[in-house]
Amino acid sequence: MSISRRNWLKLTAGGGTGLALAELGFSASKVQAATGHLKLTGAKQFTTACNFCSCGCGMVCNVVDGKLVNLEGDPDHVINQGALCSKGAAMQATHESDRRVKTPLYRAPGSDRWQELSWEEALEKLARKVKDVRDSTWIATERDGDVEYPVNRTDAIGFLGGAQNTNEECYLWNKMGRLFGTNFVEHQARL
Amino acid sequence: MTNHWADLQNAKVFLIEGSNAAENHVMSMKWIRKAQEKGAKIIHVDPRFNRTSSIADIYARIRPGADIAFLGAVINHVLQQGLYDAEYVKLHTNALLLAKDEFALEDGVFTGYHEDKHKYDTASWAYDLDAATQKPKKAASLDDPRCVFSKLKAHFARYTPEVAEEISGVPAEQVKLIAETFANNRPGTILYALGMTQHTVGIQNIRCYGILQLLLGNIGKAGGGVNALRGEPNVQGACDMSVLNGYMFGYINAPNHNHPTLEAWTKDNGTFRRKFTVNGLKAWFGENATAENDFGWRWLPKKNGAKDYTVFGMIDDAYAGKLKLLWAVGQNPMVTNPNLNYVHEALSKLDMLVVQELWDTETASFWQRPGADPKAIKTEVLLLPAAYFMEKEGTISGSGRLVQWRYAAVKPPGKAKADLEIIDTVFRKVRDLYAGSTDPKDEPLAKAVWNYPAEHTAEAVLQEIGGRVLSEVTLPDGKVLKPGAFVGGIGQLQADGSTSSGAWIYAGVFGGGKNLSKRRDAKTDPSGLGMFPGFAWTWPGNMKILYNRASCDADGKPWPGTTPLVWWDATEKKWKGVDTPDVPDATKGPETPEGQRAFRMNGEGIGRLMAAVYKDPDAKEKGLPRDGSYTPKDGPFPEFYEPIESPVANVLHPKAQHNPCVKYPRVPGKQPVGTAKDFPYVLMTSSIAEHWCAGSTTRNVPWLNELQPECVVELPTQLAEKLRVKGGDKVRVSSARGEMVVKAVVTKRMQVMKIAGQDVPVVWMPYNWGFKGLSTGPSTNVLTIDAVDPGAGTQETKACLVNVVPVEEAVAQR
C-alpha cells in the first residue's frame, strides 16, 4: 500500500473520537492505485471474505509463489465494494504472524509446560478419550414418571465453537457431536 | 437479518438500539450513510454516546436493561396516536384473532405461574378456538375487546412516556419524538446486536421490535425489517447448521427423552417440520434410514427435557464434575464467558480440554492463569493448531444470510490443519475404535454416512447440506427429478425419504449441479435495490427479503406507495417479483389459504403481536399438528423487569422485580448477587472497533494494539469528580464476583442518570482482554454476571453492578 503504516495510523487515530477510524474504509480506487505500486505482476488472486464481524466483507488475496503478498478489500463485492475496516485491513498479519500455533501441543495433568506432539499422537489421544468417556458415561434409558424411555446419549462430552468456522465445518461438527451421543453442542451465539 | 446489508440504503428511518454499528459492524455504515444522504433519519438509543451516536439525528441515552420500558412506551404511543398501519395489521398479523378470556397479567406476573419452578403453565396464553375447525376465532374489528389487538393495547397502556422516563431515563418528550419519527418515516428498519440480547429479558426485548415493526407494516419490505447484526463472521451459519443444543437439520427442534419415536416428536413439532427431519436423517444415515426403521430415529441422542444444554449448563456440569471432556474450536470462554473466576474453576475440574485454535489462548492455557497453581490442575490439555480462513476453503453466511464461498489462497503455517480435516480425522478414528462393536449404543457411528473425499471435502459437505435426489421423484408440475441430482430448492424436498438435505434451509445451494455460493455477478441488479441475485447465494431460495409476501395486500398487489418486491401475476397465475416470493407455493394465488400466509413459518401463517400458544391442525393427518408457533417461556407479551443486579426497585410492580422465569443463582456459592449498597454503579460492557470479541486474534496484531493498547473503564465526569479520579488514574473495579485494576477514562460519553428519582452512575468497559497474546490485561468478564435469559440462554453482560475506587498508589503518585 502506498500509505505507510505510520501514516495510516496517523490518518486513523487522528480522527479522535469521531468516525474517521471506523468509517475509514479503503476506497476501491485508492487500494487499486496503491497496490499498483507493489509488484503484483504474476500474482494469483483468490477471493475470500473477512473473518471478524458478520458483515462478510469480500477480500482478495494476492499470492506469489505460495506467499500471501497482499490482502485487500474486494472491489467487486456487493457488501463492501472494496472497503475494509481497521480490523479487516489487519488480516494479512494474522496469516504471517510468528505467534500462530504451528504444531500440536500437550499439557499433562499438573504440568506447568506444553510439550510438542505429532498429529497422530494428538488425535489418537483425543479419539481414545472420546471412547473412554462415552463408554463410561453412557445413558441408554431414562425414567420419567412411569415410563422408561430410550435416550442413547452421553452428557459428559461438550463441543463448543462454530462461529469461527465454515458452514461445512459446523455441519460436520454438529453431526459428529450428535453421532457421539452428546447434545452439548454449542457455539458463541449466546455470548 | 430479515433483510440484508445493502438493503439498509433503502430505509427512510433507522432505530439503532443495542448496537454500536459504526464500530462493531463498520460496513453497515456504508449503507446507512447512503440512506442518510437521501434524507433518512437515524435514531440511536444507547447508554453510551459512541461513534454511532455521533452521526445520529436523535440520540437517546438509556439505562442498561431498561429497553422494554422505553420500547413499551414507543409501542403505546404508536397505538394511542393511531400511527400504525391498520390494513397491514388486520391482514398480516393476529390482531383480529380472539384470545382466551382467562389470560391476564397481575402484579407483573402472567396467568399460570408456578413460583417453585420459576415456570409458567402457558395454557391460558392461547386463542379462543372454534370447536369444529380448531382454528382461532376472528373478530370483525380491531375494537373487539376480546381480540389480540385490544389485549396488546391494554397491556402496553401502562407504559406511558412518563413511566418510560422514570425507568429508562429517556425523557418523555423524546420518547414521543422517537415514536413519531420512526412511525412517520416508512419504511423504517431496526438494527440491534448483543446490546439487546445480553439480558435476562433478551427475547422479550426483540419481541418489542417484532411488535413495533408489525404495527408499522415494516416487515417484508425493502428498507424495513428487524435486523440482527450478528457478532461473529459465521455465527449465522453456525446457527443454520444447528451448532445449538436445541436444534438439528436447520432450526428443527432436537428430540427430548419423551420423543422415543418420530411420531411422538411429530405430535409436538408438526408434520411440516417432520418432512425436513426425514431429509436430515437421510442425509446423515443414507440407505440405512428407511421408513420401516423410523428413518434411523433411534440413532439420535435424546436430551433430558429438564436439563440445560447451553454453554452455561456445560460450565455448571463441568464444575459439578459431570462433564469430562470439553472440546473448543475457535472459542475462548476464558475471556468471553461471564463470571470468569467460576469458569476457571469449572475448567480445572475437566478430565480433558481440547482447544483447536490459531493462537495459544487464555482457554488453552487456563492452567497458566495468573494466580493459578498448575500443579493443582489435573486437566489434560490438547492444543491443536488450526488453519485460518485464507488457508482453507468453504462457505460462510453473514448476517444477511448470504452464503459466500471462500477459496484457499495459501497453505496454513507449520503443521496447522483446517478444522474440517481435524474433525473428519477424529470421527474416523473414533469409528475405527468401535469397529465390529455389536453394542446398540455404537450403532450411530456405524450407520452414519461419513465418507467425504480427501480432496474438495468442503464442496462434498456442502452438497450433503444442500441435498440430493435419492430415488426418482415426479413433481406436481410433471417435472421428473432423477436420482443423483442435486435438489433445486426446498419445494423439491420429499416427505418419504426420496430426497435428502442436511439443512433444508440451504436446499438448492447446489441447484442445477452448480455451487451457487461461488457466483460473482456484482453488476446485475434488476431491482435497483442492491439485491444482486447473481452474487453468491442467499438462503432460503436466494430470497433477499424475508416475509416479502407482506409487502402486498390481500389481492397480491404491492401496497400503494411502496417499492414493489413481489406480486401475484393473474395472467401467468404465478407469484413473481424482483425477489424470490416468500410464499409456500408460487402457483397458489391470493384466493387460496397458501396465498395469504405471509408469515408461513408460524402455525397461524401471520405475524404474531401476541405470541400465543398455538398448533395448527393438519388437515390430512388427523390428530397431528401441521406446525406450531414459538411462545417465549416468560410471556406472550414483553413485560419490563429489572436486571438481576439493579440499583432501583421495579417501578411497574415491585413484587415482580426480576424476570419470574430466571433461576439465579443456579450454583450456590459460585454465583453471588451484589446489591447497590456495596456496588452502586451500573456496568455495561461491549466490544470496540479495533479489537474483536476475545481479542485472541486482534491482540496478536501489533498495530491494532497500538490503536487500542489496553482495557479501561469509562467513568462519567460527575462520578470521577466525586471519586477524585482523573483520566489515566488506576482504579479498582469490583463486583460480587471479582475485581480488576484498569485505567480510568473520564468522559461525558457516560453519565450519571436520573432513574426513579435516584442518581444512577453508569460506567462502561470493553471486554476484549486477557493474559495471553501481544497485548495482555485483566478480563472484564471476571466482573459480569452469568444470569441468563430463560429462553435464549444469553447472559446479562449488559447490566450488572460494580464499585469503583481509586487505587491508592496511583493517587499517591500524583
Ligand code: SF4
Ligand atoms: S472488514 Fe470490518 S466490517 Fe468488514 S467484515 Fe471485516 S470486521 Fe466486519
